[in-house]
Amino acid sequence: MTSTTVSPRRWKRPPxxxxxPTLRLVIYGGFxxxxxxxxxxxxxxxxxxxxxxxxxxxxxxxFLVPDFLTxxxxxxxxxxxxxxxxxxxxxxxxxxxxxxxxxxxxxxxxAPVHAICRSIVALSRSFQEIIVxxxxxxxxxxxxxxxxxxxxxxxxxFLAKLLAEAIEDIDEGQAEAIRSTGAGWWQIVxxxxxxxxxxxxxxxxxxxxxxxxxESAVIxxxxxxxxxATLNTAMDRYEYDTAGAVLIIIILVVxxxxxxSGHVRKWVQ
Amino acid sequence: xxRVENLSKRYKTGDHALKxxxxxxxxxxxxxxxxxxxxxxxxxxxxxxxxxxxxxxxVFLNGRPIARSGSELRRARRRIxxxxxxxxxxxxxxxxxxVLSGRLGYVSFWRSFARRFPQADVEKAFALxxxxxxxxxxxxxxxxxxxxxxxxxxxxxxxxxxxxxLLIDEPTASLDPKTSRQIMRLIVEICRxxxxxxxxxxxxxxxxxxxxxxxxxxxxxxxxxxxxxxxxDHAALTAIYGEEDWAVIHNENxxxxxxxxxxxxxxxxxxxxx
Amino acid sequence: xxxxxxxxxxVWRHRTTTRQMAVWAGWxxxxxxxxxxxxxxxxxxxxxxxxxxxxxxxxxxxxxxxPRWSYLDRLWLPLWDTLNIATLGTLLGTLMAVxxxxxxxxxxxxSAALVRPIALLIIVASRSINSLIWxxxxxAIIGPGLLAGIxxxxxxxxxxxxxxxxxxxxxxxxxxxxxxxxxxxxRMQVMDYAVIPQVLPAFAGMTVFRWDINIRxSTILxxxxxxxxxVQLESSLARLAWAEITVIFIVVLATVVASEWxxxxxxxxxx
Numbered sequence: 159m160t161s162t163t164v165s166p167r168r169w170k171r172p173p174x175x176x177x178x179p180t181l182r183l184v185i186y187g188g189f190x191x192x193x194x195x196x197x198x199x200x201x202x203x204x205x206x207x208x209x210x211x212x213x214x215x216x217x218x219x220x221f222l223v224p225d226f227l228t229x230x231x232x233x234x235x236x237x238x239x240x241x242x243x244x245x246x247x248x249x250x251x252x253x254x255x256x257x258x259x260x261x262x263x264x265x266x267x268x269a270p271v272h273a274i275c276r277s278i279v280a281l282s283r284s285f286q287e288i289i290v291x292x293x294x295x296x297x298x299x300x301x302x303x304x305x306x307x308x309x310x311x312x313x314x315x316f317l318a319k320l321l322a323e324a325i326e327d328i329d330e331g332q333a334e335a336i337r338s339t340g341a342g343w344w345q346i347v348x349x350x351x352x353x354x355x356x357x358x359x360x361x362x363x364x365x366x367x368x369x370x371x372x373e374s375a376v377i378x379x380x381x382x383x384x385x386x387a388t389l390n391t392a393m394d395r396y397e398y399d400t401a402g403a404v405l406i407i408i409i410l411v412v413x414x415x416x417x418x419s420g421h422v423r424k425w426v427q
Numbered sequence: 428x429x430r431v432e433n434l435s436k437r438y439k440t441g442d443h444a445l446k447x448x449x450x451x452x453x454x455x456x457x458x459x460x461x462x463x464x465x466x467x468x469x470x471x472x473x474x475x476x477x478x479x480x481x482x483x484x485x486v487f488l489n490g491r492p493i494a495r496s497g498s499e500l501r502r503a504r505r506r507i508x509x510x511x512x513x514x515x516x517x518x519x520x521x522x523x524x525x526v527l528s529g530r531l532g533y534v535s536f537w538r539s540f541a542r543r544f545p546q547a548d549v550e551k552a553f554a555l556x557x558x559x560x561x562x563x564x565x566x567x568x569x570x571x572x573x574x575x576x577x578x579x580x581x582x583x584x585x586x587x588x589x590x591x592x593l594l595i596d597e598p599t600a601s602l603d604p605k606t607s608r609q610i611m612r613l614i615v616e617i618c619r620x621x622x623x624x625x626x627x628x629x630x631x632x633x634x635x636x637x638x639x640x641x642x643x644x645x646x647x648x649x650x651x652x653x654x655x656x657x658x659x660d661h662a663a664l665t666a667i668y669g670e671e672d673w674a675v676i677h678n679e680n681x682x683x684x685x686x687x688x689x690x691x692x693x694x695x696x697x698x699x700x701x
Numbered sequence: 702x703x704x705x706x707x708x709x710x711x712v713w714r715h716r717t718t719t720r721q722m723a724v725w726a727g728w729x730x731x732x733x734x735x736x737x738x739x740x741x742x743x744x745x746x747x748x749x750x751x752x753x754x755x756x757x758x759x760x761x762x763x764x765x766x767x768p769r770w771s772y773l774d775r776l777w778l779p780l781w782d783t784l785n786i787a788t789l790g791t792l793l794g795t796l797m798a799v800x801x802x803x804x805x806x807x808x809x810x811x812s813a814a815l816v817r818p819i820a821l822l823i824i825v826a827s828r829s830i831n832s833l834i835w836x837x838x839x840x841a842i843i844g845p846g847l848l849a850g851i852x853x854x855x856x857x858x859x860x861x862x863x864x865x866x867x868x869x870x871x872x873x874x875x876x877x878x879x880x881x882x883x884x885x886x887x888r889m890q891v892m893d894y895a896v897i898p899q900v901l902p903a904f905a906g907m908t909v910f911r912w913d914i915n916i917r918x919s920t921i922l923x924x925x926x927x928x929x930x931x932v933q934l935e936s937s938l939a940r941l942a943w944a945e946i947t948v949i950f951i952v953v954l955a956t957v958v959a960s961e962w963x964x965x966x967x968x969x970x971x972x
Binding site: 192193210243286296297306379401 | 741
Binding site: 516520539 | 874876877879880881882883884885886887889890893894895898899901902
């Protein structure tokens with residue numbers, strides 16, 4: 159914009175992201191073309207949807223008037239499996255994550271250990287819980303034990319990664335001060351690092367507890383036990399009022415754990 | 428003519444921020460509002476355009492009362508330009524968009540959404556940017572500017588409204604002494620050019636005396652002084668701020684004041700300059 | 702400083718006695734609870750099956766390797782579907798999340814007593830239910846196919862984007878809002894000029910982040926019939942064709958890694 163511009167001076171808002179007009183056209187145009195192709199790839203069977211609407215209404219009714227009683231035993235067993243699976247897998251996951259997390263922190267571990275621990279984390283993170291659950295069911299048979307192993311494995315990818323990042327972000331000065339007293343490696347970890355990362359580790363563990371419960375409600379669909387199996391069965395039998403009851407229980411438990419863990423986190427920090 | 432009648436504000440917390448404040452200002456008069464922190468300066472100017480709702484009292488601008496809410500209030504607000512302590516520019520919008528936002532009360536939502544302001548508004552915005560010497564920065568984002576430049580954008584935004592009154596809240600609190608003087612000089616010059624009345628809420632007494640026509644002293648929500656800068660003597664300062672040695676401000680030594688570091692607003696701020 | 706006396710000498714302790722007891726009691730309770738849960742969980746576990754797990758694993762590996770690469774040809778179309786489910790689902794979910802977030806944020810909601818709790822409930826419900834469960838429900842209602850997958854992804858994304866966005870809206874700089882209101886701007890104009898510019902970069906970041914997660918999630922939606930590469934996985938699983946499953950896993954892994962890379966790159970340019 160030059161100050162010599164003759165009147166009337168016009169103004170247009172400069173583009174937000176991409177300044178080069180050709181590049182902008184290519185990127186936005188490309189995205190538009192993609193959108194058209196993607197939307198075109200959806201095949202919509204209107205008659206099927208129309209038929210389904212009646213089921214949808216029944217489902218909403220089931221959700222509004224849930225039936226907790228008819229399948230009370232199934233629901234009870236599912237929820238107990240889910241809850242026990244959640245707690246044990248979170249505990250096991252934490253126990254495994256701490257050494258792996260320390261090993262994956264660049265400022266603590268020697269290079270080969272760092273590389274090994276990082277690859278364990280990467281492996282755990284890149285596989286969907288469901289895919290791991292399929293493999294675990296194939297190896298350990300149906301039931302909550304497979305779910306337990308799945309969730310423990312998934313917890314490693316989450317906790318160890320974030321723990322390693324927390325350790326890498328610590329205030330080096332404090333660790334330095336402990337090191338300068340002549341402390342050994344274990345003492346440095348105990349006095350210079352643990353106090354700094356402990357609140358974060360506890361917060362993350364509680365958060366993972368939430369996530370593990372939510373996941374435990376899903377992996378039952380592939381046979382790894384828990385409330386997901388109950389839900390799947392209810393849907394297969396077209397018992398939408400039971401399914402509604404299961405969903406309400408899931409939402410309530412998630413809300414409760416979220417609320418409780420929020421309080422514990424505030425109390426710890 | 429601008430008039431405030433029996434303005435009172437009591438916050439929900441029980442703080443009685445304003446107690447029955449009344450005064451009026453003539454066209455083109457620049458009034459400095461001084462007083463210790465918590466005296467109600469900020470509340471007072473926010474009660475004028477109802478960013479804070481007064482508990483009692485009314486405000487008249489050129490004979491018309493300021494409405495309480497709704498579109499009438501919005502129409503009143505667009506007649507009142509406001510300049511803020513920490514500029515309060517929308518950091519992620521460009522300088523031009525910030526200036527044009529002064530026209531929001533005049534254009535429809537869709538027009539402002541599409542950034543298609545009337546050509547007259549755009550030309551006025553350019554003229555104002557020329558006036559505050561920022562035209563070459565029109566398409567920069569506001570957060571790319573320095574403090575003094577941002578405050579000048581803030582001034583241009585307020586003037587873009589074609590205001591009939593300027594409310595200015597601590598315009599120099601975030602600026603260094605030299606920039607502070609430049610900004611004050613610019614504000615006062617513009618008020619003179621346009622015959623605009625202005626209320627400047629300011630904690631720097633020396634700076635206020637240097638530029639304003641009239642000073643109103645506020646203490647605990649009440650007006651305790653109203654007069655010309657010359658009348659602001661030892662007794663008046665004591666009435667406003669409490670007992671202190673006011674010698675330096677009294678025998679105003681401009682050079683010395685300019686070299687003193689930027690003062691934070693505390694009860695002892697003015698004393699701290701000694 | 703907790704100091705007690707032992708034989709007339711002051712002794713320093715890390716914690717006071719009662720506090721120490723409370724900490725031990727807490728740990729003991731946690732261990733006891735974990736052991737109890739472990740036993741409860743494994744009441745019906747067939748340990749015979751678990752014991753031969755290594756054998757099962759070895760067996761699985763021999764059947765899974767070498768991967769049947771020829772199967773790859775039949776995966777391209779499902780992969781394209783998966784990508785579409787994730788992208789369209791993210792777009793749809795984000796579109797729905799924006800109004801919900803504005804209704805849920807304390808500083809933009811029209812009514813804190815009535816509208817805000819409803820918006821928060823929508824967010825919690827959407828977040829609690831995994832996209833696979835959403836897919837399970839939707840397949841039952843509107844039938845199997847891409848559409849069920851897209852809507853499932855969208856429903857789950859509302860909660861994620863909605864929560865992050867409303868938190869971002871609540872954290873904006875209030876002075877900028879005040880300044881725009883002072884010009885006489887209407888409510889919508891204040892949103893457009895003072896609120897949106899402040900949350901836009903965070904919003905773009907969280908959308909791309911969610912897209913990345915959605916790519917992951919959409920790879921398995923097919924297990925319940927909601928389209929994408931998961932449909933192939935389901936059929937291979939049913940036939941126990943482990944050599945095909947290996948190929949699918951490799952493709953899924955590659956897609957996930959690629960999408961993670963794209964999302965990290967895009968987020969870096971935006972912020």
